[in-house]
Amino acid sequence: MTRLLASVASLEELTLAARGGADILDLKDPKAGALGAWPLDSIISAVNMAHRWSARPPLSATVGDLPMDSAIVSQRVVQTWACGVDYVKIGLLPSGDPAACVAALAPEAQRGTRIVAVLFADLWTDANRLLPDLAQAGFAGAMLDTAGKGTGGLLRHKTRDKLARFLSQARGFGLLTGLAGSLRLDDIPTLLPLAPDYLGFRTALCADGNRGGALDSAALAAVRDAVPEQPLTG
Template sequence: MTRLLASVANLDELALAARGGADILDLKDPKAGALGAWAPDDIARAVDTVHLWPVRPPLSATVGDLPMEPAAVTDRVARTWACGVDYVKIGLVPSGDPAACVAALAPDARRGARIVAVLFADLWDDAGRLLPDIARAGFAGAMLDTAGKGSGGLLRQKDIGQLARFVERARALGLLTGLAGSLAVRDIAALLPLAPDYLGFRTALCAGADRGGALDPAALAAVRSAVPNHADIA
């Protein structure tokens, strides 16, 4: 079943997204880049907040837009994982040495860190090239997103066939799969048949499709109604 991941910028949005039925709450600062990170203290507060709820959706947290340098990547992932989230998302870009970064994170994955690799459809010609390395390193999942939020959404960067191959290859390697990148409500019907584990949203959840603005309950409701939830399927 495909779940709805909502990226939230603060604790107020965290609660709003949970009330609106988001399946996964993704801690991300949209004003700080494609994978802008929350401060560690704020991540820890979010974890503490969610632990008080009777029903606790999984939390993921981004680590920021980092250079592909193993020391920088492993340090940030370790610090973010230590905050108590369920998943840590790390963006992989072609510049630098992304393969070395993946290999350097393997010990953390073996120790239990659930790491999700984010590959950017507008930066990688072959977005699935690193998937075998990601799986061998013990990552929990891989998702396809976009880095340049003003250059068009995911479906402008890759066609349905390319997205289907990415999802199928990642799934065959035992990875959780996700698709995101300025997705609009109109994109959902085309992406659901690919059966990714989750679809990620930020822009479509905000008033006026302004990803740097505040989450809008009506926009969230529109996305939630387009992505079948547990109750719809039961």
């Protein structure tokens, strides 16, 4: 079953996305880049707010568009995880030494920090080659997204077959899998049969597809309708 991840830019949007049925609430500042980070004190406020709800979806937070410098990335992962989120999402770039960043995070991951690697489909030609390293380091998941939000969506950069291969290899390593990247409503029927653990959205949740604008509940409702909710179990 595929879940819906909604990237939210404020506490107000966090509430709106939770009410609109998002399965994963992703704290991200879309104006600050592909993985723009919320300030740490705002992440803590979001966690505190969500803890007051009777039921709450998992929260993820991004660390910002960081260079591939192990010390910088590790420090920001530690700080973000300490805020109390359920997942920390970090971007891995093919330039620099992404494998060194992954290896440097292994002790954190092995201490229980749930880290999701975001691999940019418009920058990586062979993102799959990092999957064994992620699994070895103890990462929780791997997802494909796009870095350049003005250059077309995920399906412009990777064929359906390539996405299927990525997902199947990531799954084979026991990683949680996700797809995102300016996904539109009409991409959903193509991507759902690939059965990623989640599909991630920001642009499609905003009025007129304006990623830097406000989250729009009607747009979220349309995406929610297209990504069927998980049946309640138990």
